[in-house]
Amino acid sequence: MRPPEALPTWEEGPPVGTELEPGPPPEVPRNPRQIAWTRRRASWGRIWRTYRKNTLGMIGLAVLILFALVAIFAPLLASKEGLKATCPCNGIPFSPPSLNYPLGTDNYGRSVLTLTIWGTRVSLTVGLFATAISMFIGSFIGIVAGYRGGVSESVLMRFTDWFLVIPFLPLAIVLASVLSPSLGVIIVVIGITSWPSTARIVRAQVLTVKTRPYVERSRALGASGWHLNTRHILPNVGPLIFANTILTVAIAILSESTLAFLGLGDPLSTSWGTTLQNAFSSGAAYAGQWWWIVPPGLAIVFVVLAFTLCGFALDEILNPKLRQR
Amino acid sequence: MGTRRYILSKVLQALLTLAFVMVFNFFLFRVIPGDPAALLLRGTAAFNPENVERVTHELGLDKPLPQQFLVYAQDTFTLNFGDSFFLKGQDVKTVIADRIWPTLLLVATSTLASAALGLLIGIYSGWRHGSRFDVGAQGFTLFVYSMPEFWFGILVLMAFAGGIGPFPSLFPAGGYATPGADLSGLGHAADVLNHLALPWFVLVVAYMGEYSLIMRNSLIDVMNDDFVMTARAKGVREKQILWRHVVPNAMLPTFTVVLLSLGFIFGGAITVEYVFSYPGLGLLTVQAIDSKDFPLLQGLFLLFSAAVIIANLVADILYSQLDPRVRAG
């Protein structure tokens, strides 16, 4: 079998008297779906390799993994009983950090460390679920608007713009106070107030993809709207949505902490926001009880920072506009 | 002229958005799960079936929805939002009017300061991008951006009002002016400024970073444009190139974003006023949340939304006057 480089080029014409021996059949994917997946896997691999070079992005990722582990293994790190005000494990209220209570205690004598560790679960959960709702609504509207164009697009975009104009916190406050406070309510409220910016970005990207040759060709071959959207548009808009998702989670976590701080959180759950709310209304600021105030806040800062760094790193890789710079 | 039509269309759009907000506001409190009247009375001593029915009738909630909406629309136009629950006997309009000035003072001064500082930092960061100043400024911005404003507020309160460790207790612990002090003129102004200082500081630091980032990126884009090369080739000094050519072009997109982010400053004002017990609309909002004062919340929501819509409108109109390309139509 001849190696490929030795094969004659057309300029010299096909060789006379020698037959091209068939080599072993190359790894031919069996159907178009396989081709697409092989290609997609390769491009995800490329994305990961580029991401790895981004130091800040890697730091963000590391911090995120750390927090995720803390959230998952919370029961192993701190006893859940410590969240109850009447737990015998509690110490003297308002006491500064000591050996038994490395981050001091709150007004019930609960260990602030326990509160912060368990708060990770709530804050991350709310952040992720609220973002999921927001991304789902936003992407759906963005894709439909971008794909359909015409009247539907203008109506949907007008609607999106209206929502964008309404200031976020007053809207969230009004919604949350009308409904009874619970985790689910908070998640829904944040979710339905953050979709507009996603919708805009998604629509812009859909418009770019829609006019690409392979989409037009697919349509000419008779592809249905469903096929075009799921097979062509979504995979190309997907990465951008993903980068945007990460950034949205950061904002969702900030929003949750703010709403909880204002008293709209679930009084039965312990999040960083409710801990801070408790601290503030117990006068911790005036009393200088920094051990109660600083840790939950720092936790928020680090998680949000981590998500933001990851989001920026991904955005740089996936956002076509930024790549040109 | 093209401009007049442009302005007219923008005003129309703003009115439409305002109408949308009004409708949204209406449905918010009527089409919620459960009985609105019961919601209002829940948790109070007056919660019993007769009172619920009475309140329902009082608020006109037993009338058909379209009729309710007409009443609502009428009321809104006459700025009649009903009576506040929290402050019994006072109507919402008065309650809001009483608290509007402190918030106006806080938001206006902090927006101006954070925009001015943010823009300057952004200009310098962008012009010297990659320098230590730039990297430092970006890092600082990122950190502040990840901080909830209320937490930063609490830290500042703890440090500079309560005084802790090395931090001196320089400022009062909240409020608008020293209660009981009978000051006037300069003395009063100084007292007010003293109380305004900390919440103002928190808002300025919290939002400065975002403006600086936008300005920085805008500046870098413009720096690489061809006309900058032309100016340099003509022999214009670098400083003049920055201020006469680059900044005016970079300012345009930045300016719109600055005005559009007013909505977030209102959100920040709510939490910061609460932290510093600063008696403005923000603190009022939190008090309304606590007492489930729905008429008050409705009024506040409408006011905040209207403020942002008007700010956007002003931004659009001003931008059209500043950018010669838009002015031509």
Next chain:
Amino acid sequence: MSILSVRDLEVTYATQAGPVPAVRGVSFDIDKGEVLGLAGESGCGKSTIVNAILRLLPAGAITSGEVLLNGEDVLAMKGGRLRAVRWTGASVVFQGAMHALNPVQRIGDQLAEAIVIHKLSAEKEAILRAGDLLEKVGLPPRRLRDYPHELSGGQKQRVMIAMALTCSPSVIIADEPTTALDVMVQAQVLGLLHELQHEMGLAMLFITHDLSVLVEVCDRLAIMYAGKIVEEGRSGPVFEKPAHPYTEALAAAFPAIGDPRFRKSPSGLGGDPPQPDSIPSGCSFHPRCPVAFDECPTTIPDLYEAGEGRRAACLLVPQRAQVAT
């Protein structure tokens, strides 16, 4: 003494992948009233030369050699002197159709700026002088109050020409002044340049990739390839009887109607010009050269005498000369 004398100019850019040589030893002279055309494909270094003359290169670019403007070396000038010489000694006509004009400043102000900063007039007289210049390039003086977006591509180019004349420079460098224009407008702008140059006895460096344009406007031509000049001489002879194979290929790419040479097949040169970071060894043209022989990849050709006032950097030139003697 020549107005502009470039001696052994070398420019190396600093890129992420290492230093990249864009100009590798270029020398030429332009006398008073003379028009020198600099031609070549994209990436050959012609625009770099434009920027190097007035030291407009980005930070990190290393320049060596001499650029003598009226006897003074621009590359050795200090900041203040350099700024003074810019525009008064040599000015540039950029491609105005793009973004070479400040979008938010009126035309009149932009024209007057050069006059004012070089202290040639006070502001009011400067605007008047700007109006005169606009008339000279065929635009009505009321255009002074316009913004760039209100002008067409051709009009903007005329403004750029007027701008170049504001400080009565000794030499004008025209950097692709007609590239982005329609053919009819091209002809107008070229005619204008030709007229002005003649009338004012200006020295001019005319840069383009369009050889057909050069032959009309220029007295002498210099052809560039991969950062070096490969042929130079009087424009007529260079175009009609090229001494360098590259020039021959360039000239052949512009067919003349009625000329039997072009009847049979369109000629174009296969391949692409080399990237500055991977320049072939020896004669950099040898991979694409139809008449390359064994010495070409190993020997770097000098600019050999190829006739009266003609030089070409091809190893065939001294061979032909030997054969002739």
